[in-house]
Amino acid sequence: MGDADLTHRTLAVHRGEHTYSVYLDELSAHLVADWLRECRHRWPQTSNPHLLVTSQTYRHPASPQISYCALRAAFDQIGLLPREVWADRILYEAQHTADPVHLTRPFGISPAIAVKYVHTAHPDKGLPRIR
DSSP states (O other): OTTEETTTTEEEEEETTEEEEEEOOHHHHHHHHHHHHHHHHHOTTOOOOOSSOOTTTSSOTTSOOOOHHHHHHHHHHHTOOHHHHHHHHHHHHHHTOSOHHHHHHHHOOOHHHHHHHHHHHOTTSOOOOOO
16 A cells, blocks of 8 residues: 555556556546545554555465455456456556557557557557567
């Protein structure tokens, strides 16, 4: 939760030894701010430092993992698949940059997939295709 900088509308994403800044649109920044207020209100004594709850971040390492079905039920209520949310986030980042490397690092996708996202976001730019 400490990696959210709502003043600059960024999130710090830690991947391995590197930290990347992910820029938030106005709606996402508003939702993060609301969620942080809700977390502080509902769970003021929580030891979970994670902003987003996933099967890896919701728990203490000694407790069992959350089931896929339980995590998926939250997405079913809003009519989205987790993969769709993830793909939309990558596409949003691709709209703000024409650099596929900017997508490969924080999202952990291959250069070929990153180039496809950039081509989709910027059809007017003639980047070479990677096979």
